[in-house]
Amino acid sequence: MESAGYLFTVIAVMTAATFLTRVLPFVLLYKVADHHILVFLGKYLPPVMMVLLVVYTFKNEDLASTGFLPELGCLALTAALHLMFKHPLVSILGGTGAYMALVQMGVS
Amino acid sequence: MSSEESTQISHSANRFVFQASLPVMFGYIPLGMAFGVLFSDLGYHWIFATLMGVFIFAGAGQFLAVGLLANSAGLMEMFITIFLLNSRHMFYGISLVGKIPNKGAKRLYQIFGLTDETYSLLTSTRLPEWVDPAEFQFKVTLFNQIYWVIGCTLGAWLGGQITFSTAGIEFVLPALFMVLTLEQYKNLKKPAPFLLALVIGIVTLLFISRDQMLLISILLSMSVLLMIHAGKRWNPQAISSQSSQ
Numbered sequence: 132m133e134s135a136g137y138l139f140t141v142i143a144v145m146t147a148a149t150f151l152t153r154v155l156p157f158v159l160l161y162k163v164a165d166h167h168i169l170v171f172l173g174k175y176l177p178p179v180m181m182v183l184l185v186v187y188t189f190k191n192e193d194l195a196s197t198g199f200l201p202e203l204g205c206l207a208l209t210a211a212l213h214l215m216f217k218h219p220l221v222s223i224l225g226g227t228g229a230y231m232a233l234v235q236m237g238v239s
Numbered sequence: 240m241s242s243e244e245s246t247q248i249s250h251s252a253n254r255f256v257f258q259a260s261l262p263v264m265f266g267y268i269p270l271g272m273a274f275g276v277l278f279s280d281l282g283y284h285w286i287f288a289t290l291m292g293v294f295i296f297a298g299a300g301q302f303l304a305v306g307l308l309a310n311s312a313g314l315m316e317m318f319i320t321i322f323l324l325n326s327r328h329m330f331y332g333i334s335l336v337g338k339i340p341n342k343g344a345k346r347l348y349q350i351f352g353l354t355d356e357t358y359s360l361l362t363s364t365r366l367p368e369w370v371d372p373a374e375f376q377f378k379v380t381l382f383n384q385i386y387w388v389i390g391c392t393l394g395a396w397l398g399g400q401i402t403f404s405t406a407g408i409e410f411v412l413p414a415l416f417m418v419l420t421l422e423q424y425k426n427l428k429k430p431a432p433f434l435l436a437l438v439i440g441i442v443t444l445l446f447i448s449r450d451q452m453l454l455i456s457i458l459l460s461m462s463v464l465l466m467i468h469a470g471k472r473w474n475p476q477a478i479s480s481q482s483s484q
Contacts, residue, residue, distance in 0.1 A: 138287055144314050145304055146294040148321040149328075153353045156332025164333040171468045172461075173330040178423040179436040179460045180323055181416055184303065186440030187453050188413035190310065202413065209414045210421060219418050220269060226414035227407070234407030 201238055205230040252370050256378040259364050263356045264386045270298060271390020272397070273411050277305050279398025280405060288395030292388040296352055299419065300325050301391070302412045309409065316454045323457055331358040340373040352380040354387075436460055 156164070163169060185206065192199040209226030216222065271292065278288045278301075291301050300321050307317050331353055339346055360379050366372055398405065424433060436456075443456040 135283075135287075138283060138308075140314065141304070141308065141317060142287070142291055142294060144318050145291075145300065145321050148318045149295050149297045149300055149325050150351055152322060152325040152328040153332060153350050156329050157336055157350055160329060160333055161336040164336075167472070168465070168468065172326075172464070174427070175432045175464055176323070176461070177327045178420070178427055178432045179464065180326075180457070181420040181423050182433050182436035183440045183453065183456050183460065184324070184416040185413055185420055186437065186444065186456070187306070188416075189444060190449060190452055202410075205410060206413060206417050209417045213418050213421050219415075220266070222418050223273070223411055223414040226417070227410045230410035230414075231405070231407035235404055 201230065201233045205233070252374055253378065255367070255370050256375060256382055259360060259375075260379055260382045260386070263360065263383050266356065267298075267383060267386040268390040268393075271387050271392075272394030274298070274301050274305070275391045275394020275396070276398035276401070276405060277302065277394075277408055277411060278391075279395045280408065281305065281308055285392065285395035285399055289388060289392045292384075292391035296384055296387060297321075297325055297354065298387075299415060302415055306409070306412050312453075316451070319457065320453050327355075328353060328358075331355075335361070339376060341377055345373075345377045349376055349380050352384050354383065357383050432464075435463065439463065 160169070188202050188206070189199050192202060205226045208229050209222050212225045213219070213222035274292075275285070275288045278291070279285065291304065295301055295304070303320065303324060304317070307320065312320075332350070335353070335358070339349055341349055357380050360383075361376055364375070364379075366375055420433070424430075439460050440452070440456045443459065444452050448455055
């Protein structure tokens with residue numbers, strides 16, 4: 132745990148980054164909204180970001196051993212629940228619950 | 240119109256906004272609480288979770304913030320990651336330019352509070368003629384943020400009280416991104432960009448850098464995307480043919 136001052140800085144940085152994404156269209160981007168690069172990135176950047184963030188799960192795992200299997204299994208469970216029930220809370224809570232059970236039984 | 244009549248209309252407008260935003264309430268309070276519980280594991284005072292809900296006001300962004308804090312990411316990495324994670328908001332905004340009747344502080348607040356859920360309510364709610372669109376837009380944004388801040392605060396406060404082990408709860412973050420990935424796939428219906436990112440992410444993690452994985456893989460993916468785009472300028476088949484080679 133870092134100091135409160137550090138946390139204030141982090142919150143300020145994240146506030147700025149988030150606000151920037153929301154205000155840019157209104158002050159700048161609307162002029163170039165139909166530019167082909169923006170259209171292209173608007174279509175493909177969000178899926179790419181989501182996948183990279185899923186992979187980020189394994190940042191602290193040794194991919195050469197079997198240590199990543201609980202994460203992989205619980206991600207698969209989350210996906211399966213989502214395809215079955217189509218309800219984000221069910222999928223997220225189901226996957227997280229399973230992972231917590233594994234961690235607390237000492238599997239991961 | 241007498242002041243009494245105008246008060247009455249305003250009251251029923253509040254009720255209309257509340258009813259329209261109920262589904263968001265049922266989503267934001269539990270999700271905000273999940274964020275709060277997760278955040279409380281970092282060991283900070285619960286008031287910081289409230290502050291994050293008030294100032295950042297971004298679901299996935301705040302979850303990721305906890306992950307970045309836990310991994311002691313650098314400020315630049317945090318800025319770029321959060322900016323790109325939330326970059327989808329830019330495309331919401333573009334479609335709303337010219338459609339926000341409010342001015343001044345209310346307009347600024349509405350732009351600040353333009354989340355996925357607020358955007359979907361703003362663009363899909365049919366307004367009866369007695370509801371003023373400007374008032375509706377502002378209040379939906381405000382109500383949604385109130386639900387979110389309540390959730391964040393409750394979760395962080397409860398998280399500090401909980402005596403059973405919350406080990407493993409950080410998995411809500413990957414689970415959330417897994418769900419969002421599937422939702423993206425439902426919209427796009429093309430496997431190529433997903434496979435591209437998967438390969439780049441794993442290669443970066445295994446062979447390039449573990450600590451800077453997110454930043455490097457984002458920059459690599461954007462470079463590859465832009466190269467594909469430049470190579471096959473706006474051909475819808477570009478990405479799928481690239482990956483099948």
